[in-house]
Amino acid sequence: MKAEWYDSVWLNAYHAASRVVARVAPHRHEEFVRAFDVLRTPPDFTPRHERGFLTLEQLEQIRSIARAIPNDRLELHEMASFGRFVVHNLPAFTKLQHELAATASDWAGQALEPCYNFLSLYTRMGACEPHLDSPSAMWTLDICIEQSDPWPIWFSQNVPWPESAGAPDPDWATAIKNDPDLTFTPYVMEPGDAVLFSGSSQWHYREPLQAEGRKRFCNLLFLHYIPLGAGELLKPANWPHLFGIPEINEVPGLADAL
Ligand SMILES: [Fe+2]
Numbered sequence: 001m002k003a004e005w006y007d008s009v010w011l012n013a014y015h016a017a018s019r020v021v022a023r024v025a026p027h028r029h030e031e032f033v034r035a036f037d038v039l040r041t042p043p044d045f046t047p048r049h050e051r052g053f054l055t056l057e058q059l060e061q062i063r064s065i066a067r068a069i070p071n072d073r074l075e076l077h078e079m080a081s082f083g084r085f086v087v088h089n090l091p092a093f094t095k096l097q098h099e100l101a102a103t104a105s106d107w108a109g110q111a112l113e114p115c116y117n118f119l120s121l122y123t124r125m126g127a128c129e130p131h132l133d134s135p136s137a138m139w140t141l142d143i144c145i146e147q148s149d150p151w152p153i154w155f156s157q158n159v160p161w162p163e164s165a166g167a168p169d170p171d172w173a174t175a176i177k178n179d180p181d182l183t184f185t186p187y188v189m190e191p192g193d194a195v196l197f198s199g200s201s202q203w204h205y206r207e208p209l210q211a212e213g214r215k216r217f218c219n220l221l222f223l224h225y226i227p228l229g230a231g232e233l234l235k236p237a238n239w240p241h242l243f244g245i246p247e248i249n250e251v252p253g254l255a256d257a258l
Contacts, residue, residue: 010134011161013236013257017248024247032243038227039135039234041201043158048107049187053194054143062145065092066119066219074121083125083209088118097223100141104225107196108139112225115234119145122218126151126209130176132162133199136234136258139225140199144189147218149209152186153195156203176203199224234258 014036021032054062074085097114105112115136133140142153159182177184182203187195197204209216232238236257240248248254 008132009253009257010136010236011132013251013254014161015163016251017236017239017254020247020250021243021245025245028243028245032245035233035243038230039138039200040161041138041158041198042109045109045158045198045201047155047187047195047197047202049189050107050194050196051190052192054192056192059145059192062093062096062143062221063219065090066121066145069119079123079125081127081129082120083123083127085121085123086118087121089116090119093117093119093221093223097141097225100223101225104139104141104196104223105228108198108225111228112139113228113231115224115226115231117221117223120218120220120222122151122209122220124209124216126206126216126218128153128204128206129173130203130205132201132203134258135200135230136226137199137222137224138201138227139196141194141196141223141225142189143194143221143223144191145219145221146191148214148216149218150188150190151206151209151218152188153204153206154184154186155197156182156184158198158201159203161201173205177205 018032022029069087073087075087076085078084078086094117097117101112101114176182189195226234232242237255240246
């Protein structure tokens with residue numbers, strides 16, 4: 001069974017590659033699995049919520065950068081699923097992400113390096129179904145920039161990477177929220193607050209924004225970090241040569257599974 005949630009492509013590739021290794025090089029399977037321990041979140045990690053993380057001056061600077069983004073730079077591919085515009089890797093935010101790497105490392109308890117970042121401009125259609133992220137978002141520093149209303153994000157406890165989820169239950173999102181093995185805790189951010197969480201090991205979601213009444217929105221900056229030096233292992237396309245097992249190339253879509 002394949003995992004079905006948003007960002008499950010990487011995990012499906014990992015499990016498929018793992019099955020290939022178990023078949024063609026069973027004596028190396030344990031080594032293959034253990035190699036990914038660097039991308040598994042320490043089980044005792046809990047999110048850190050830092051109130052007033054940004055100064056008002058920093059916040060205003062970020063807001064003015066966001067306001068100056070030309071319309072043709074706004075990405076629309078997540079409007080239907082999330083009700084948001086996104087903008088990836090703006091140079092000013094990439095610079096900030098590098099500046100905050102030491103803080104993120106301190107909070108995570110391990111040395112990190114920046115991966116990608118994006119500004120998320122949720123409209124009144126905003127929604128975020130429960131999901132796990134790819135390990136390219138293993139560590140996420142989520143910063144609240146501006147919002148019409150406080151909008152809780154719910155995190156589960158740290159969990160091991162699931163083998164499968166979702167299908168065939170058409171209401172899998174509700175099933176995850178109600179899973180008795182998961183304990184979800186709400187975090188309510190105000191502008192300037194930051195939360196560090198582990199997107200690849202903590203299920204997370206937001207209930208849909210209540211669209212009626214007045215114009216509702218939420219602007220968030222997501223800065224993603226990975227363990228220092230893990231960038232090559234992160235990319236499934238690298239696995240055949242990293243492990244010297246060309247049969248891993250049999251995994252469909254390996255080159256794009258990030
Ligand atoms: Fe996520």
